Amino acid sequence: MDIASVSALRADLWQRGWRPLAVVNHDAPGQSPGKRPIGKDWRGAALADPPWAACHPAVAHALNTGILCDGLRVIDLDIEDRGIVDRLVMLAETVLGLAPMRYRANSPRSLLVYRATDGAPEKESIASDAGKVEVLGAGQQFVAFGVHHSGAALEWTKPLDEITITDVPAVTRDQVRDFLTAAARIIGAAPPREPTPPRSGDSSAPDFLSIARAISAIPNGPAMDSWEAWNRVGMALWAATEGSEAGRTLWHEWSKQHPTYDEANTDARWDAITSSPPASIGAGTLFWLARQTTSPPPPDDQAYDDAPEAETPSPRPAGLPLGRAFDAARLAGLEPYEWLYGRFLCAGYMSLLGAPSGVGKTAYLVHAAVSLALGRDILGEVVGPRVRVWLINGEDDTDHLDKLVWACCLFHQIDPAELEGWLWLTGAEDEHILVATQIEGRLIRTPVYERVRDFVSANEIKVLSVDPFVDTHGLEENNNEQMNHAARVWYDLAREFRMGVFVAHHFRKGGASGDQDAFRGAAALIGKSRIARTLGVMSADDASKLGVLEDERRYFLRLDNAKSNLSAPASSAHWLRLESVDLPNGDNIQALKRWEPPGVMDGLTWSQIAAILTAIESGIGDGEYYTLARSGASATRWAGLAFAGIVDRTPGQIVGILATWEKSGLLQTGQYHSPGQRKPRTCVRVDKGKFSEMRREFERAARDDF
Secondary structure (H helix, E strand, O other), X not given: OOHHHHHHHHHHHHHOOOOEEEEOOOOOOOOOOOOOEOOOOHHHHHHOOOOHHHHOOOEOOEOEEEEEOOOEEEEXXXXXXXXXXXXXXXXXXXXXXXXXXXXXXXXXXXXXEEEEOOOOOOOEEEEEOOEEEEEEOXXXXXXXXXEOOOOOEOEEOOOHHHOOHHHOOEEOHHHHHHHHHHHHHHHOOOOOOOOOOOOOOOOOOOOHHHHHXXXXXXXXXXXXXOHHHHHHHHHHHHHHOOOOHHHHHHHXXXXXXOOOOOHHHHHHHHHHHHHOOOOOOOHHHHHHHHHOOOOOOOOOOHHHOOOOOOOOOOOOOOOOOOOOOOOHHHHHHOOOOOEEEOOOEEOOOEEEEEEOOOOOHHHHHHHHHHHHHHOOOOOOOOEOOOOOEEEEEOOOOHHHHHHHHHHHHHHOOOOHHHHOXXXXXXXXXOOOOOOEEEEOOEEEEOHHHHHHHHHHHHOOOOEEEEEOHHHHEOOOOOOHHHHHHHHHHHHHHHHHHOOEEEEEEEEOOOOOOOOHHHEOOOOHHHHHOOEEEEEEEOOHHHHHHHOOOHHHHHXXXXXXXXXXXXXXXXXXXXXXXXXXXXXXXXXXXXXXXXXXXXXXXXXXXXHHHHHHHXXXXXXXXXXXXXXXXXXXXXXXXXXXXXXXXXXXXXXXHHHHHHHHHHHHOOEEEEEEEEOOOOEEEEEEEEOHHHHHHHHHXXXXXXXXXX
């Protein structure tokens, strides 16, 4: 691969949740050619958001690409006996699940990628004369793309640049321990040692607010005239905030106090520190410098002269009672909830939509806005009378938003003129809708908030869409108090004007659809939301169950209720499909439509069903019968094997069909005496009465159709 393609690969890997890093070529001089990451602090560079390798061009001497193992559980089979490797791969897939596997043509050595259910566990391993089995973890990396030092290309059963990190199975510490214990018996190794307890972090580590107070207390005057003094503060701040974007903001705010401040130079210095992170300086330096002065410099708050002295939590009048006695007579007069968009958006409340980057979140919000502005269902949601909608987007300009609206209208045969007077758009090039921030530790609502209120009132806005939430505040995402303040702004707006507010938020890296813990940052945002939904790409497991090809599942999106403890089965979930629309101006833009999964029996004829059931009833030969179990020792007797040569269905679809037949009583679980095992074994047989009933139903349906 050339420099451009490697650079693009690493950027794409980051978008999919992986943390790439640059690794020297297979023919590089020195130690570990083809395996050695470049840079002294390569782990720190990979832990940055985004990782250094994902946002800097590749270099000619390091075109191999590694993946950081923090948060992963990577099974590395360092064994040359192909028979043993095959047994270990089968063991891993049985105990841990099917996973992407890396291999090369000139060796049986293989590597399987899983992710940890929580935390960043450290490495575990077992070894014997046959070789070793390692479970890579925190602080390690593996080479995912490029050339092995032997000259063989690295290959994958399922390349990581075609899947997201959430597509690989998540495994617990106990599962890994079970795998290693069984693997030790296969290779003749001692059982695994007890793992090192997971790192819980340094409880004395300073929080972001402490760091912010410290940097604000450091004067940026004559003592900082030298480049070395200024750079020292930058390195300490970078290390204390782990190179975060919030840290970059503090760096700019502090640097602005000096008369020689230059925005571009300040940004470039932060990037330079990111490329070569400090190892012996951090928050302690900031606290020491802060203690050398008695008073912090005054903040530059001229932009907020009209801001309140302290947060006004909500527009509630004074004198409200502290509580009310329950009055049964009030029940008859209670009004029902005013649902605006399905059971997702309700007047007077804030609803939250979470999604990974690049899934189609903005397209979904645009389609919802069009649907509400027309009072017309286009995505399978119940919609009331048309309402005025304001769509705020801090990431895309209004040209792109207009194109998304245009594509939606073309695909769903809507005259765009119908939206005039009902839909308002604010793009990234318009005024920044920053409604909440802090000054000198005080949480405030900015003057922009009052202008938002005036706009809502003047235009009679009933639904407001905010995308993304992070663009509307200048606060720390991981601080519950600050996130409660930022979310309260939109919540209070919804209550004051009895309107519905959509708030879109990004997932944390590795977040899974349907999980409220997938939302990035503090939990206060979830708490302020009436309803929280997630939007995610169809998983490999769902694709198998629904008969969707692997290379097409990225076009299918699943909506889930993130506040529900149970996700709907794949067959009954709310599904959307991305469709490509050619605009008259030559652009190609995505639109969305509702997608209904096919039923498990769709397309099956009676002759096919009868052939499958006859094969199941006949058994596999030699007096052995099928079973519904498809793992372990029963895998070779799985009833799904009877479908082969009769119908073309994925394993997931076959599982669904067998489950349907079992639930109806058509398939019955029992026992038989195995001639080969010389003992009773579980089997599945066909109920002849149910078989006859099914045949009669098909015959009646055929007569009715005729």
